[in-house]
Amino acid sequence: MAKLIISPSPHVHSGDSISNKMIGVFIALIPAYLVGLYFFGLGALIISITAMLSCVAFEYLIQKFLLKGSVTIFDGSALLTGLLLAMNLPTNIPVWMVVVGSLVAIGVAKMPFGGLGNNPFNPALVGRVFMLISFPAAMTVWPVPVPLNMHYLDALTAATPLAVLKGQFSNIPDTLNMFIGHKGGSMGEVSALALLVGMVYMLIRKIISWHIPVSIMLTVFVFSGILHWANPNAFIATPLFHLLTGGLMLGAIFMATDYVTSPMNPGGMLIYGVGIGIITVVIRVFGSYPEGISFAILIMNGVTPLINTYVKPKRFGEVKKK
């Protein structure tokens, strides 16, 4: 027998790990990814692989040659950032733009702050918003969903339902098609059904809690419902339309629930979710952009430290005193 090991309790560990959590999110993204592949075909494949490879490559290069520290690309977080970035992009966007977006996500939003766990803003969303502002034309033209599409840059394009609402187009898909994902949009956002399947999986495996996605969806539903009910002519979109279109589901389920940038206790999560919901609807209805969830999440990311400071979890024995 070797020397005995002495350490304070606990002497066992749950076996959970960062990569375990990341793998869980990857599994939850599979349905939405498959729907993206089905409707957008070749383009979806090209941009998702490009984004994942370049995010991992940038993280590796920065850690190895700039920071000269340990390399942590195997925890899966950079890979996940890449996939999430791709899910938020139109699939007919040129490869070089995806690489630039990945560089911003990893090189600007993540590593300068100290890497995983220290970034104040969601890296994938920072990458996406950077691209939206830098390449507005490419970022707002989406390919028409065609089963097993083999076209990439030359794919037929159309406006998304949200853009239709803002502009003068008239062919809005019916609710069922919007629910299963037969509509224009970014690679991973089209199918509410697939995204909800992913959410249920993450809830069952306790990777996320219900507080953030449910509070966002409820707020959007109620707030847009009130507007629509008060003046249906000015606010033509129904609450259901708001829920099923754009990146709302993707944002509420996968982007806003990012551990690092969201609050640390249930009360704070609810405030954060309600905030995202309200800002999203305000941008969609009153702003000049058709979609607002990316901005809403980034704004609330900035509020997260404040929420963590002032909203404390319920302490044991605090309220009840018989």
Add this chain to the structure above:
Amino acid sequence: MKRFKMGGVHPKENKLSAGKQIVEATLPKQVVIPLVQSLGAPGQSVVAVGDVVKVGQLIVKAGGFVSANIHSSVSGKISAIGTTIDASGYNVPAVFIEVEGDEWLKTIDRTNDLKRECNLSSEEIIKTITDAGIVGMGGATFPTHVKLSPPPGKKADVLIINAVECEPYLTCDHQLMLEKPLEILVGVTILMKAAKVTKAYIGIENNKKDAIELLKQTARSFTGIEIVPLRVQYPQGGEKQLIDAVIGRQIPSGALPVEVGAVVQNVATAFAVYEAIQKHKPLIDRVITITGKSIKSHGNYRVRLGTPMNSVVEQVGGIPEDTGKIISGGPMMGKALKTLEVPVVKGTSGILFIPTFAATRKNMQNCIRCAKCVVDCPMGLEPFLLMSQGERSMWTEMEKDRVMDCIECGICSYTCPSNRPLLDYIRLGKTTVGKIIRNRQAKK
């Protein structure tokens, strides 16, 4: 099914020795009896080197109200009064006794006959319990008579028996319930009388269905005792969590259980009370679990207090080859031992052997702010925050964020996906903030 409401986890139970009959451990050649075996003031030795003692004879007198008597667990000659090493690794004063034969005090009833009737008054019961040196046997070793004597103006209305045994691996309380249900229930009745309550609940986790059934049946012939099955959830055996689970009352921060009208006693304590009152036997032995995946004859053993652990371990085939860590108690809250010379004391619930590959911690990574520690904390604290405050010596902030509420259950470190040593820093904070608070109170 009931459970406590806030946080909690369900670690792998690993109750390898469940259902193993309690085996009488053979007498060692020498016992080592530390003068401190309970919370509170250390006791005074009342014997001298060369004295001959019998089983059950008083050898250490309590050093105050919050302190407990200690009796000889063997017969023989006092060979030395020196120091030994305790489970925490400290040197503590102890009495050494060379074992000769096994001669008990004549007053102790050693038969197995059940004695149900108890005509003593509440005060007489508490006095006998004080004399018998009984302490909480779940591990905290708080003297039992202190818990039964509430501060003036406070009154308990319910007794809760802690039969949860939520630590993985440990099975000693479970087995005791299976073998001594009647004795335990008589002990509970006596405790009810002592605490002047008419209602007692026995909280048992649902992974001990046989014990729940047996005690339910046995309890039919007793009045006022109710068995409460609880959903398995660690740390349900924590006093605060148990009271919350069984009667739904939450003790305010810093207060005692009697604040919400509850007195909590461990099930093994109830058995010791039975033996003390009905059989006149002071606390001289206890059941411990010897377990671990590489131990062949893991099981439950009745051991005389003061028996060095290596003497007991020899009886189960010695220390396994692959042992990396030996723990006194369970894997969540137990203490890692640096030697097996440590004697079994009143608060020892088990000896657990952990193989080398599972004995070391994994490398710590960045906090990913997943909030697992916050969600699972049974006290509603923010371990991630307390740790970063601890790293930066921010004691004022730690006190404000209620570090003193921590019950050290270890869930935060257990659950952290980045293997961060959260509890280590929280303990550092508790010790330092505790000192600051004591200094502040001393100044007033």
